[in-house]
Amino acid sequence: MIDLHCHLLPGIDDGSPDMQVSLAMARAAVADGIVITACTPHIYPGLYDNSRQTIEWSIEALRNALAEEEIPLQLVIGADTHLVPGLLGRLRSGAVPTLAGSAYLLLEPAHHVAPPGFEQSVFELVAAGYIPVITHPERLSWIGDHYDVFKRLVERGAWMQITSGSLTGRFGSDARYWAERMLDEGLVHLLATDAHGLGNRPPLLAEGRHAAEKWVGAEEAVRLVLDRPQCIIDDLAPSSTPPPGGKSKNRPGWLGRLFGR
Numbered sequence: 001m002i003d004l005h006c007h008l009l010p011g012i013d014d015g016s017p018d019m020q021v022s023l024a025m026a027r028a029a030v031a032d033g034i035v036i037t038a039c040t041p042h043i044y045p046g047l048y049d050n051s052r053q054t055i056e057w058s059i060e061a062l063r064n065a066l067a068e069e070e071i072p073l074q075l076v077i078g079a080d081t082h083l084v085p086g087l088l089g090r091l092r093s094g095a096v097p098t099l100a101g102s103a104y105l106l107l108e109p110a111h112h113v114a115p116p117g118f119e120q121s122v123f124e125l126v127a128a129g130y131i132p133v134i135t136h137p138e139r140l141s142w143i144g145d146h147y148d149v150f151k152r153l154v155e156r157g158a159w160m161q162i163t164s165g166s167l168t169g170r171f172g173s174d175a176r177y178w179a180e181r182m183l184d185e186g187l188v189h190l191l192a193t194d195a196h197g198l199g200n201r202p203p204l205l206a207e208g209r210h211a212a213e214k215w216v217g218a219e220e221a222v223r224l225v226l227d228r229p230q231c232i233i234d235d236l237a238p239s240s241t242p243p244p245g246g247k248s249k250n251r252p253g254w255l256g257r258l259f260g261r
């Protein structure tokens with residue numbers, strides 16, 4: 001499996017506090033079946049002032065430590081990018097890294113209030129040639145009143161990333177409900193851990209993949225944690241990647257049922 005959202009780097013955001021925890025998280029990820037992790041610390045000007053440069057330095061230090069400890073986890077660069085004014089310019093200048101240098105980037109909306117102009121900002125990124133991957137929409141407190149926004153964003157080219165732990169109840173019943181509904185309606189492109197440590201938010205993806213099977217089937221569940229993440233690392237265009245599947249979406253209509261298809 002490939003985990004494209006993980007706060008694994010030590011001491012540069014609210015994720016792993018130090019190298020020992022990062023190494024323990026890496027061991028847990030490998031034991032879970034993860035072979036590649038994207039290091040995606042927050043970039044939130046004024047709170048987490050990370051940049052491509054600080055993230056690259058930190059990845060290099062962690063790579064060396066992983067090699068010393070013989071932990072077979074590959075790392076790629078990324079960032080948990082908050083939607084702030086000026087983001088497009090910082091992406092273009094290279095100050096904000098995309099996922100593994102591809103056209104895809106993690107985009108984190110505000111948790112408790114629908115950001116003004118959110119939809120328009122995402123469309124502008126799409127128009128500029130980027131593919132925003134919206135992080136954990138199922139955990140946003142405002143999704144219930146704005147569910148159609150996420151449907152429209154998917155139609156217009158954004159991707160959706162659900163948190164593995166949401167499907168197992170780690171984030172409560174609301175997050176679980178929206179995660180399952182989005183899966184069932186074929187709106188989810190990726191599952192990722194969004195791990196911040198070893199406690200409440202561990203780097204475990206297999207439990208989410210297993211839980212997703214109920215809503216999308218085993219084949220699509222693998223696409224959520226392996227095929228589409230690999231497509232991102234290979235920087236394939238969305239048109240060359242398998243479209244998201246869900247049981248509702250694929251459920252045959254009355255004609256299909258009539259003719260057995």
Ligand SMILES: [Fe+2]
Nearest residue numbers: 005080135194
């Ligand atoms: Fe995150």
